[in-house]
Amino acid sequence: MTQIIARFSGPLDDFDLDSEFSIPAKGVTALFGQSGCGKTSVLRCLAGLSRQPGGFLSVKGQVWQDETSFLPTHQRPVGVVFQEASLFSHLSVKDNLVFGQKRAGARGQLLRLEDIVALLGLGDLLGRSPLTLSGGERQRVAIGRALLCGPELVLMDEPLAALDRFSKDEIIPYLETLFRKLDIPMIFVSHDTDEVERLADWMVLMEKGRVLSSGPLGDVLSDPELFIARGAKTASVVEGQVVGFDPEDLLSEMSVTGGKILVPGRLGEVGTRHRIRISANDVSLARERPSRTTILNVLPVRILAIHSLDEARVNVLISAGHGSSVADDGEPRARFIARITRRSLRAFAFEVGQDIYAQVKSVSMLNPKKKIKKVS
Template sequence: MTIEARFFLDRGDFTLDVDLVIPGQGVTALFGRSGSGKTTILRCLAGLERIREGRLRFHGETWQEGRRWMPVHKRPLGYVFQEASLFPHLKVRDNLLYGFKRLRPDRRRLALNDISALLGLADLLDRYPDALSGGQRQRVAIGRALLTSPQLLLMDEPMASLDVTSKGEILPYLERLRDELSIPVVYVSHAIEEVARLADHMVLLEAGRVLAQGPLQTLLTRTDLPLAHSEQASAIIEGTVAAHHVSDHLTELAFAGGTLLISHQARAVGTPLRARILARDVSVALTRPDGSSVLNALEVRVSDISDDPQPGYVILTLDTGGQPLLARVSLRSCRQLALAKGQTVWAMVKGVAVA
């Protein structure tokens, strides 16, 4: 089941011209610079932009095509904006239940207790919005949208107005939403660290057009796209928690290409975990170095060598157990090591972030 969309909108100074195929499960990130069309696409999906040249099918049901148009209030979706926009005169409980009470009983698939537990709101139900932190307010806004039992959740940069501490507070709850609810999410962001942590699928936008769309792991490491050549170029490694080294405050992540030691994570052994590795934090060696302070060394195969816009550097694409890894190394090092496609080398990973 998928979401298929074709939108064309000409505003003179901005033109949106996109064809989209969005998976019917997981989190799809609309990613690009400001003005690339992310929010406009979200508004088209919601029906807030009524455009003449458009087509939208959701799980086989036509929401828009030709003269056929499903109005906003009939589309089974929830919308979370940048600002929480809670009702200041209502307590958290009543804010959460605002849409729920207006929903026919036979359409209620989620209950207040379930959403309160999922988003950690149980202790906040009797507070007013002015007594909440920014992260708490946004969690209430997400809960309010979920309690309308949507079949699709649209999120427009829900953490854009939050400080670093509040973002760190809300991210684990968004991960729980992704992992525990079978509601497809379309998530708008221009922060790659958010996308790397939450998304499964990505639509990369530039000036109102789609540069590429596909699995997140693939788009991050495609060297024909700008992401792999940016300062924040990175790769995602998907694995499971293999062990905890309590005395060293480390967690061991296992995947087909080996193991990685990362900072301690309060997750049970056997649970899925993803790690983000920046290209600048990976160096290569022809043999496994001894006596190094770098904890993580992976035997990898060089699958591609491409020029980097940064003078004097190249980008290596490395295969590690079927998952791609990027390394930004100097052109001189590449020549000295005589690196070539198909060669087996060791990747030394200096930094690993939980993604």
């Protein structure tokens, strides 16, 4: 797989930056961590806006920085989007977009203006001044301008941080569509787990200038050893595929590697894929399959790990399906976390490697066009 390989180190205000990661040069990667952990510093290094001596950056086999060379920002085929849209107020929306296309030279012809306008829903805004746009509309224009530069890599520094909840809900569906349609790797900085769960395919988790973990989104979110699994909103994200629909009860059946899950409503045609969110607090465990329960989603699972959370609770990492954590086709089984009390752990004598059952009380589907849906 073509990759982006980065290594940056050097002093920051509160700590030393010492980050190294290798990520796929496709899809969406989130640089995630608490405020002040060095995410934006890494993004600026990727863009060439900051230079760390001895740093290294290779994008799709092209070296942009090493010990002897440094490609300046204006020579890097990158599109950068900041928290503030920074549009030219004296130009119309269309002229702002065209400006980005003209500055790119030959690369600006890689994407057509009309295609970007359609993907970002900008058709009704082209003649307007940026001063008359909402925050979400301005950011959509800024993203369109960055894309029309013909980038080989798109970098976004908390593009939704300056928006209110309404504006975020307005722009996220456009971003989801954009990320699915375009074959351009994108890296965005965020400290909002909701944004990451909906948008990212890959996560680089940072703390105090260091990379704690880098991997597929579902793997990092469900790693009980990381601080991200210790919060009140800890959840796992699993990819699922629609395999059926019950017209009487209006339930869609989705297949995940190792099991099946029911979600309310008609989610799409058979074969379409969706992202499912499972909160750690919404999963209970049983040694034997419950015979009478109102909970519809009861899955055979295997315990992969047990990690202490505090004096009263533990996180239990489980994979869907009994037996190996790898399915017959070699794909890793869906993994998620159950948060239970130490009393329950002791009473049921749960241990690593044990085949048990999980009751998933509530499933949330992260859908680009519909509100989050839950089923109990």
